[in-house]
Amino acid sequence: MADINFARAISQALDEEMARDEKVYMIGEDVRAGVFTAQAGLVQKYGEERVIDTPISETAIAGSCLGAAIAGYRPVADMMFDDFMLICMDEMKNAAQWRFANGGFIKVPIVYRLPMGGYVGLGADHSRAMFSPVMHLAGMKVVVPSTPYDAKGLLKTAIRDDNPVCFFEHRLLYRTRGPVPEEEYLIPFGVADVKKEGSDLTIVALGYMVQWAMELAKEYEAKGVSIEVIDPRTLEPLDIDTIVKSVEKTGRVLLVEEDMTRCGATAEIGMQIMDRAFDSLDAPILRVGAKNFPIAGGPMEKLILPSKNDIITAIDKLLGR
Amino acid sequence: MSKVGIISNPASGKDIRRLIAFASVMDNVEKTNQIKRIVMGIDSTGVDEILIMPDYYCFGLRVVSDLNSVRLKAKISVLDMPVTATMEDTVNAAKIMGEMGVGCIVTLGGDGTNRAVAIGSRKTPLVPLSTGTNNVFPIMVEATVAGIAAGITAQNILNGDGFSYIHKRLAIIKDGREIGMALIDAVVVDQLFVSSRAVWELPDVRQIVCTRADAKNIGLTSVAGVLHPLGAREAKGLHLRIGDGDLKVRAAVLPGLFADVGVQELQVLDPGDEVQVSLKPSIIALDGEREVAVQPSDDVKIRIEIDGPPVVEIDKVLSAAAAKGFFKVKN
Amino acid sequence: MKLERDDLLKLYRNMVLTRKTDESIIDGIKTGRVVSFFHSGQGHEATDVGGVTFLRKGDWAMAGVRGHGVGQAIAKGLAPREFLAEHCGKATGCCFGWSGFHTANLELGLPGYWGTVGTTFPITLGLGIACKKDGKGNVVVSYFGDGASGRGTLHEAFNMTSIYKLPVVWLCENNMLAINMPASEAVASKDVADLAYGYNMPGVVVDGQDVVAVAEAVMIAVERARAGDGPSLVECKTFRFRPHSEGGKMIRGYQPIPEEEIAEWRSKDPIVLFRKKLIEQGIAANVELDKIDGDAAAEIAVAEKFVAESPLADPERMFNSLYA
Numbered sequence: 002m003a004d005i006n007f008a009r010a011i012s013q014a015l016d017e018e019m020a021r022d023e024k025v026y027m028i029g030e031d032v033r034a035g036v037f038t039a040q041a042g043l044v045q046k047y048g049e050e051r052v053i054d055t056p057i058s059e060t061a062i063a064g065s066c067l068g069a070a071i072a073g074y075r076p077v078a079d080m081m082f083d084d085f086m087l088i089c090m091d092e093m094k095n096a097a098q099w100r101f102a103n104g105g106f107i108k109v110p111i112v113y114r115l116p117m118g119g120y121v122g123l124g125a126d127h128s129r130a131m132f133s134p135v136m137h138l139a140g141m142k143v144v145v146p147s148t149p150y151d152a153k154g155l156l157k158t159a160i161r162d163d164n165p166v167c168f169f170e171h172r173l174l175y176r177t178r179g180p181v182p183e184e185e186y187l188i189p190f191g192v193a194d195v196k197k198e199g200s201d202l203t204i205v206a207l208g209y210m211v212q213w214a215m216e217l218a219k220e221y222e223a224k225g226v227s228i229e230v231i232d233p234r235t236l237e238p239l240d241i242d243t244i245v246k247s248v249e250k251t252g253r254v255l256l257v258e259e260d261m262t263r264c265g266a267t268a269e270i271g272m273q274i275m276d277r278a279f280d281s282l283d284a285p286i287l288r289v290g291a292k293n294f295p296i297a298g299g300p301m302e303k304l305i306l307p308s309k310n311d312i313i314t315a316i317d318k319l320l321g322r
Numbered sequence: 323m324s325k326v327g328i329i330s331n332p333a334s335g336k337d338i339r340r341l342i343a344f345a346s347v348m349d350n351v352e353k354t355n356q357i358k359r360i361v362m363g364i365d366s367t368g369v370d371e372i373l374i375m376p377d378y379y380c381f382g383l384r385v386v387s388d389l390n391s392v393r394l395k396a397k398i399s400v401l402d403m404p405v406t407a408t409m410e411d412t413v414n415a416a417k418i419m420g421e422m423g424v425g426c427i428v429t430l431g432g433d434g435t436n437r438a439v440a441i442g443s444r445k446t447p448l449v450p451l452s453t454g455t456n457n458v459f460p461i462m463v464e465a466t467v468a469g470i471a472a473g474i475t476a477q478n479i480l481n482g483d484g485f486s487y488i489h490k491r492l493a494i495i496k497d498g499r500e501i502g503m504a505l506i507d508a509v510v511v512d513q514l515f516v517s518s519r520a521v522w523e524l525p526d527v528r529q530i531v532c533t534r535a536d537a538k539n540i541g542l543t544s545v546a547g548v549l550h551p552l553g554a555r556e557a558k559g560l561h562l563r564i565g566d567g568d569l570k571v572r573a574a575v576l577p578g579l580f581a582d583v584g585v586q587e588l589q590v591l592d593p594g595d596e597v598q599v600s601l602k603p604s605i606i607a608l609d610g611e612r613e614v615a616v617q618p619s620d621d622v623k624i625r626i627e628i629d630g631p632p633v634v635e636i637d638k639v640l641s642a643a644a645a646k647g648f649f650k651v652k653n
Numbered sequence: 654m655k656l657e658r659d660d661l662l663k664l665y666r667n668m669v670l671t672r673k674t675d676e677s678i679i680d681g682i683k684t685g686r687v688v689s690f691f692h693s694g695q696g697h698e699a700t701d702v703g704g705v706t707f708l709r710k711g712d713w714a715m716a717g718v719r720g721h722g723v724g725q726a727i728a729k730g731l732a733p734r735e736f737l738a739e740h741c742g743k744a745t746g747c748c749f750g751w752s753g754f755h756t757a758n759l760e761l762g763l764p765g766y767w768g769t770v771g772t773t774f775p776i777t778l779g780l781g782i783a784c785k786k787d788g789k790g791n792v793v794v795s796y797f798g799d800g801a802s803g804r805g806t807l808h809e810a811f812n813m814t815s816i817y818k819l820p821v822v823w824l825c826e827n828n829m830l831a832i833n834m835p836a837s838e839a840v841a842s843k844d845v846a847d848l849a850y851g852y853n854m855p856g857v858v859v860d861g862q863d864v865v866a867v868a869e870a871v872m873i874a875v876e877r878a879r880a881g882d883g884p885s886l887v888e889c890k891t892f893r894f895r896p897h898s899e900g901g902k903m904i905r906g907y908q909p910i911p912e913e914e915i916a917e918w919r920s921k922d923p924i925v926l927f928r929k930k931l932i933e934q935g936i937a938a939n940v941e942l943d944k945i946d947g948d949a950a951a952e953i954a955v956a957e958k959f960v961a962e963s964p965l966a967d968p969e970r971m972f973n974s975l976y977a
């Protein structure tokens with residue numbers, strides 16, 4: 002196993018899948034150069050026919066993926082910022098629903114890659130984490146990897162999936178490193194990863210927040226508190242069983258995401274826990290997420306986005322400390 | 323080896339005259355179409371080679387690829403030269419075509435485009451095709467026909483002269499050195515900058531020097547045209563001083579835009595005559611576009627010469643070729 | 654409109670002040686004063702300033718993404734310190750310091766900034782509808798890039814401004830690049846101006862490095878718009894002197910742009926070109942222009958000090974500003 006960074010893991014996945022299946026192609030703004038350098042070198046290898054650079058035309062990018070997918074191709078679209086996916090929400094909704102609404106026999110294999118997230122100071126127009134809007138599109142799968150290993154395995158699965166997939170990539174993760182096997186592997190959707198086992202408290206964290214959860218779990222370990230960290234990895238399908246099992250063990254659960262808590266992914270997860278494991282809870286479910294505000298620019302964003310301190314406060318509250 | 327060059331300016335027809343007045347619009351799609359028709363016309367005459375100027379819109383590449391399935395007898399290619407997307411391209415292309423010995427250049431553009439061609443080459447005969455209503459030098463004629471005339475000219479099929487004439491020219495002389503030229507008119511305006519190039523504010527115009535004057539033309543030469551018509555082939559020029567006075571004429575200075583212009587003096591010029599630019603600082607507009615800045619210390623004169631580019635007389639070429647039996651097909 | 658000496662010097666001053674403000678932000682990025690990213694507008698000063706300087710109070714200047722609208726804001730009368738303060742996260746910024754990099758001032762006719770390329774098209778349409786309803790003869794000058802012309806919102810807004818004959822001047826700053834994407838590969842008509850005729854409005858091309866040319870063309874279009882003749886499109890050919898975003902590279906497609914070519918672009922510096930003309934045409938002497946330069950530099954120095962001494966953005970104010 003070699004240590005590689007998240008960006009490299011993504012470009013390896015793209016490379017391997019493009020080599021394996023010539024129906025796979027990339028499309029988006031500046032995909033040749035790669036704005037977040039996640040795909041460097043692919044145009045040289047596969048040519049401009051399979052690494053299609055576009056004008057600034059999100060509607061056309063997202064909608065064309067649907068057309069090409071219906072016709073048997075497997076487009077991977079790079080939306081550059083998940084904020085911009087709102088421009089083409091109709092196209093993405095159509096992609097999600099096309100199969101169902103047309104008799105259930107059409108395959109729509111699309112990956113919408115969605116670089117995302119705050120903590121870079123890029124203001125209200127470039128900083129959102131928008132899991133819940135796409136969770137609301139029935140027919141759309143939703144993937145939120147947190148490590149290079151997961152990113153590569155999940156992206157390969159996403160490309161091979163016959164349904165549209167939203168694939169969120171947090172910009173701050175691109176440079177993070179982790180072990181990735183040399184040999185090929187896939188990670189199935191709907192299987193949460195228990196990143197760290199523990200017995201006192203469960204943290205379910207999404208994307209970049211998994212890193213913070215892991216760091217804090219280690220800090221608490223030293224203080225004698227055993228925290229279990231679960232990364233659902235895919236929000237649709239959601240592996241609620243693994244989460245429920247953990248809650249049954251620990252009796253306490255904290256849900257952490259970068260998106261606004263109102264109608265956020267954690268609102269959904271929390272409610273499902275209530276349905277399935279209410280009797281196991283020793284304390285109310287707590288959530289940490291962004292305040293219900295647009296993201297401010299520069300350092301002021303920290304007042305709106307969740308912080309490590311917010312997580313610590315919530316952990317302490319759950320533990321009654 | 324007979325060769326014909328084609329120079330088309332993708333930027334022509336986009337200046338602010340479309341905002342100030344109602345100047346015509348010919349888009350690059352139609353220009354591309356016209357070039358195809360020119361090529362077909364040239365090819366029908368049996369010319370060996372057709373050369374197209376490269377440009378940012380890529381007329382040449384488009385035409386070559388669109389005509390891919392048409393079997394042309396002539397070899398067709400795009401000149402190998404850098405593209406700067408400025409007037410320099412036209413000057414350069416005309417120069418290179420001249421040096422390559424093309425027998426005729428078809429130009430597609432306005433007076434300004436032809437001026438640039440003439441800066442690059444004054445020897446090669448021109449078939450100037452108009453792309454708008456706002457011009458004097460180029461002619462309104464179907465592109466196919468222009469191509470035929472160019473092909474016949476380039477191959478020297480007609481014996482004798484009389485199928486083209488040398489156009490007049492205005493040289494702009496600063497401190498004894500030629501710094502610019504015009505084919506139709508040089509107009510001194512009370513302005514300080516070349517900026518958006520067009521001239522439309524008549525109160526600013528002080529002097530008009532022109533090689534031709536015809537009431538049926540649009541532009542500042544029409545001011546002279548309504549007073550003293552002057553043909554393209556007459557060995558004379560005109561100089562008008564503009565300003566308040568007894569004599570006033572109504573002229574269409576831009577398509578659809580009229581102005582009442584006071585003429586203080588009209589002077590007929592002979593070849594070699596020089597007109598002093600009296601207003602300083604000022605701008606001289608050449609063939610309708612503000613071009614030369616005259617600074618307070620400059621000594622600038624405008625001289626009329628009969629040494630411009632040869633212009634092909636399309637009608638004469640075609641009728642002489644017909645009379646010669648050129649269009650008859652042998653069985 | 655005939656530009657008098659004072660007008661010409663105003664254009665010069667606005668361009669210089671724009672450049673110096675831009676430079677101050679870049680310096681602030683290097684030294685860590687600036688809290689967000691920056692998309693420098695250097696090279697665009699003639700178009701940014703030329704299209705706005707002679708608008709009147711009540712007219713709107715809608716900036717595109719480039720330069721975060723610095724030139725338009727200054728030409729509309731925004732003090733550079735407010736622009737700088739905003740970028741430094743200070744409470745004295747034009748958006749009170751929590752936007753990161755946005756510019757807005759309704760008094761001055763700056764409707765706000767947004768980084769999503771092409772959002773400005775329908776917003777401009779709305780401003781145009783408002784101007785027409787107001788009936789005061791006000792207009793909107795709306796900037797966008799060659800890249801933005803790829804957005805579908807352009808179609809909807811161009812069409813509607815034209816059918817409603819709205820007082821709008823669409824101003825395309827064609828710098829031939831959208832991040833790394835060359836316009837030659839992204840704009841089918843090559844000249845964005847050509848799009849206009851499909852929408853039944855005039856479209857013209859001017860030299861975007863020539864501030865007087867831009868001002869002349871835009872003001873004619875503005876007069877047309879005021880007179881009720883509807884929208885027009887002015888395409889200014891210009892150059893982006895710096896990378897898309899500070900810290901980035903000059904790339905076209907996926908290859909670096911040759912140094913010589915960048916040098917060639919920079920040789921068309923609109924400020925240098927205009928200065929030269931002002932002197933050659935005897936409009937201003939070197940010393941006068943030096944004084945304008947010096948005054949601008951001094952203004953920026955004072956502004957930087959002001960910003961340094963300003964308090965950080967106020968969280969309470971921020972949290973109270975979500976709803977009106």
Ligand SMILES: Cc1ncc(C[n+]2csc(CCOP(=O)(O)OP(=O)(O)O)c2C)c(N)n1
Nearest residue numbers: 085719768769770798799800801830831832
């Ligand atoms: C809708 C949208 N898509 C993509 C981007 C990313 N982006 C920011 S600026 C830019 C290029 C804009 O190019 P252009 O309109 O030509 O303006 P320029 O930056 O050249 O001034 C892109 C693609 C964005 N901000 N918004």
